[in-house]
Amino acid sequence: MENNIMISLFVLLPLLTFLISLLIPEGREKTFSRLAFGALSLQLLGITGYSVYWIINGMNHVNIPALEIFNKGDYQFLLGFYFDTVSAVFLWVGAFISFLIIRYSRFYMHLEEGYKRFFITLLFFYLAYNLTVLAGNFETLFLGWEMLGISSFLLIAFYRDRYLPVRNAVKVFSIYRIGDIGIILAMWASHHMWHENINFIKLLDKDLVSNQMSSHGGIGLFIAVCLWIAAAAKSAQFPFSSWLPKAMEGPTPSSAIFYGSLSVHFGVFLLLRTFPFWEHQLTARILIGLLGLVTAVMAYSIARVQSTIKTQIAYASIAQIGIMFIEVALGLQVLALIHFAGNAFLRTYQLLVSPSVVAYMIRDKFYHFKPKTIRLEDTFSKRLAYSMYILSLKEWNLDRLLNRMFFNPIKRFGRKLDFLTPKNLLLFFLPLYALGLFLYFNKEWVPDTILYYLPGSFGLLGLFMVFKAFSERIYPRLALLLVMANHFWVALAVSFNENFDYSQTMIYLSGVVVAGIIGFWTLDYLRKKEPNHFDLNQYYGHVYEYPKLALVFLLASLGLMGFPISPTFVGVDLLFSHIHQDQYLLASFDAISYIFGGIALIRIYARLFLGPHVKNYHATALKSS
């Protein structure tokens, strides 16, 4: 029992702190920092105390199926917690670093515009961190995972009145979410594999796992690969690495805690957490090890040529995380945990003292300078060296690679749908959807072969909507409507699968409709107020004049994108459980549209509300700054 209480407290206390912090009015620097510092001190004490107690008592794995969020017969949404060595290490390191950073930021952020925003986001991040680390099942983990993504977006775009932070925040958010496709699909597949929302503790049951594996070998590998992708994206491994240095746009302590230490190690965490699951899959282990190896070599070469301090630290850290991947793949879990903690501390400190590098290195140079002459006589080795140098300076073209792989094709595809406008959307949508509904209610009329393909086709239609929303350049309201439309298509597609309770679809769509209407209303209001500055072609920075409206729209977007805990999310998860095991395509379509819908919404938010303010009656930053 004491286990349940303590472990739940580690999540509840940050939650409570976060909620209280929302209520404190702006400008109360002391109140914020005291609240945050007090909570973190308590948390650190509690975690230290509990860990000692837990170690003395034999380090038994603790599983807590704590909260039933939703129960509908065969489907349960459980908020479950789990505590083992991995949780203990991550929890303690997280608490310790956050404790220091909160204290640090209290003074560091003094007089900064957005003091409140900073602390709230940091507390939100900390909540997400603990939720993820203590998660007892995939659903809970995903909850924390998504919250991490949003808090990360908000911290990178902390300087929301400049162009680069906002652009990079959207970029990082996009890459994060691409990784999330992996988690969603892994959740879906494991649901089918275990026929329940599997608790992590069950993975320890070796017989159970090997039994399942022998009968579901294909799915097993599928899940492993999905996790592999999710981990790679979150930990900036190959080919996702270039987001990490780009994320260093916020105040230095937030860069330190996020990208230096805690957030960036979540890939390692995911691998450690699911290790028992893929432990016996040699292919998966080789893949993970190889990924780590490639990343380490690549990141090392890039780190060597960086001439800015934070970028250099970022790539140095990526290289170490690559090695952690190898360690995990080799089964050296304890080593990986030690490595994680050491690397997190080291990079936090290095980032925090990074401004000192000028004074330090200049003095170093002053006393020890030796001019270096580089001689490469042999033309071929010179050629190789130069090529390597340029390649590393270009970050191995990773940025371009990602654009080519993911974003450009989607944009190109979306542009094909440019005939859609806010006015004519319904003309296309309503008849088609009516047809879909008609078919649904009259399934018996539809030939079986067609019926088989229908869900997939509807899923695909939804996906098209989202792609168009993602690439829309002119009409913000259209983009929003398209994301809504996607949800309707998904609902319809899944409905074809089996006869189930309408109320499940209702939960899902009600969330979509409410959030969508609010979002639409905010956009419409803004359009009427700022008719000349209302499209998606550039960043407008309307948050300067409409801070409240921006907040409302952000919340509505979160609701609409199916952000965890919103009704939409429960619906999304629930609908996923109705996608059959063999419907890989439909599952992928849904996962991708879910992910890109989120990106499209954040893009609308960023373009309209963030960036340098379009009106120049006050000082605005140059785009290149």
Next chain:
Amino acid sequence: MAHSVSSAMDDIIQKLGHYLPAQFPLKDFVHHNTLHAFQHLPFHEALHKASVTFGYKVYWNIERYRAYFYEKKINEEILKRVITEHKGADDLAHWTNLLLHKSPKELIEPKIGQIRKLWRQAYNLNLDKEVHQTLFRLLNAYLDQGIAIWKFPAGTNGLLAGIRKLEKNSFSTFIKSERVRELLFDKSTQLEDLLDLLVGNEKFYGQYLFDQQFSHPGWSGMVSVLEHNESTLLDKRKVCLYDLIFLECLLEIDALDRRRGNRWAALAPLIPPDHLGIFEELKYSEWFEIHKLWQEALEWSYYDQVIKGLQLSHEEDFKKKAAFQAMFCLDDRSCSIRRHVEHFAPDAQTFGTAGFFNLPFYFQPQHGKFMTKVCPAPVTPSHVIKETESKIRHEKDAHFSKHSKGIFGGWAISQTMGFWSALKLAKNIFYPSATPAMVSSFKHMDPRGKLSIVSKNPENKHHGLQVGFTIEEMADALEGLLRSIGLVQDFAHLVYVIGHGASSVNNTHYAGYDCGACSGRAGSVNARVAATIGNNLEVREVLAKRGLIIPDTTVFVGGLHDTTRDEMEFYDVEDLVDSIRILHERNVKTFEVALDYNAKERSRRFHTIDSRQDAKKVHEQVKKRALSLFVTRPEWNHATNALCLIGKRENNRHLFLDKRAFLNSYDYSIDLEGKYLFGILKAVAPVCGGINLEYYFSKVDNDRLGAGSKLPHNVMGLIAVANGMDGDLRTGLPMQMVNIHDPLRILITVEHYPDIVLKTIQTHEQTYEWFANDWVKLVCIHPESKKAFVFKESEFFEYIPLTHSIEAVKNLNAVLESTSENLPVYLIG
């Protein structure tokens, strides 16, 4: 570099270089007028022009002026007078209404960027996005002073040459277009050829390049500075603006070729026929007039009190035999410490002068591989002072080592030292202490080392510079110093010469915190050298012949004041005879108390400290702040500066000026011709004016003329800071240096006869420009009648302050503890 540049192109590049920010690499950071390129115009006109051309904000936000008005920080009477003076009494009501109620409107787009933005309109192509990242990375890789572990491999003989070599010998390339590669490798390619492709009409080349370079003024400005000041980099690099522009044009063509293939053409046909150049004539703007009037009202609301205060001086009150005398830098940070010293030793006399103490030289620390210049930036010294027997070495910190960034090194270090870092961080956050990463003014010179001050043989050269000074040179320097501050008789037993420096950690702009008159270094060597020269018997003999008699009983002692930690150290004290040493030790006690109270006074602006505590306690906390990683404002440096008073200390010692004044001692009565005054003004106008205007512009437009918040800054190649990984370099001062600064131009007051002052400033055109164009305000106080004269358009006019009386404050400490706001002028007893 063998590029021949046509004279038209050369003119354009020259002009560009003139308008770009002229900020040196961080280690040599010196304050200067941010809008130096507009200095040939009168202040308000220049601001208007700069704003219209480049889109800078040049005045405070109108809401701030209005708030100050309602808070009575802008005096209503003064505002009325300003409006009446500029607009006539008849329009007073009209303009008052405009000033108070006209609401802000959207401003027109600046003229810069108008041509280049056509790319986006015509081809929906964001060229900046395509080009900047590559350009900045290449530039930074080339110029890097020691961050990268693998340095730029293709030489240091020019950016373009290096890129050519790299691109030619590599399988991986930045430039993809075949035609652009040919242009790059063909040595006969001229910049005009590239511009012909991009722009297509010579008429617009100039403006296109302005558009292009001003989309990243930070990098362009840095290149321009390095082109003309090669020696500022320790690891030498040849670089020039021409190369940068050439490379950028190539990258632009490459981007266009990549994205558009054949489907693009030069811009000229797209430029509207009625297009105006960027430096076209100004149009009258009511909006700027409103701001101008507010600005004048804000400034005169403060100036008026100061002038009144100066008229209330009673030199005689302070005429006593001095117990000791102390020279400080004229720096505004010395303003308060001098007040405290005088408070605790009422019979002491303090002086202010430029902190290099009239001794321009290079300093060669014993183990250093380079020399450092320790005199004002524009001066080129011909002497060097070498240090011997120094024990100061460079302490290492493994956190900056390159091994932590490798694969195996990183692996080993993160698992071992990583845990040590956690402890170190925790310790620094709760119990800050000194680390190798910090900057301390006391480490500039080893007090126990020996300095080669006296030149025994002028032929003894070090890098072409004379080692040490000859007797004659020393006598000249000392005479100049003493006469300019008016210390020619009544020498006390002890005369202190105290330089200043600063300490901080995690501060990229550390050089800006040290002594500006010593090129951003601590003034310790200069102070010590000056004192040694003062004690030199041969020098005294020469001076005695010239009528400047320094009694044998007088001893000079050099020292250094650390303005961040409020600590002092004194040099060569062990050489003092016992009787003098006892006096000195008594004085040290006085200094210590004064330092405690100075720290306490400063602490009212530090939010981590409760200023009401006992002075000693506060001082301990102030010292700790300087070592804390998270303190972004170890001290406020020159923030709030607004005044420069030139005259006898006895004539301003009765005033409380809230650390806002540069104080230069000067006695008109021994300089009736204005010879020394000229020396002072020639230095003070650009130095104090430069500091003041840099603060002004960084405050009013922190986004474009300042460096923005320093919290997200990333160090680029050890030469500058930028935001994130791909941002442009940020010039100017970070937000954290100017939070409390009110944007006032500096008021220079001179105690002398108006005709002499007028004659003096007119002797030197560059100096005269500062006053004639109103970049600094000048007021002359008549030494006998105390009448004030304000300098306006080449003449002095009598000024009668509206302030009737100045409040006298008995308990200054109570006032200081009560608020963290700027304080008005008070009379102190």
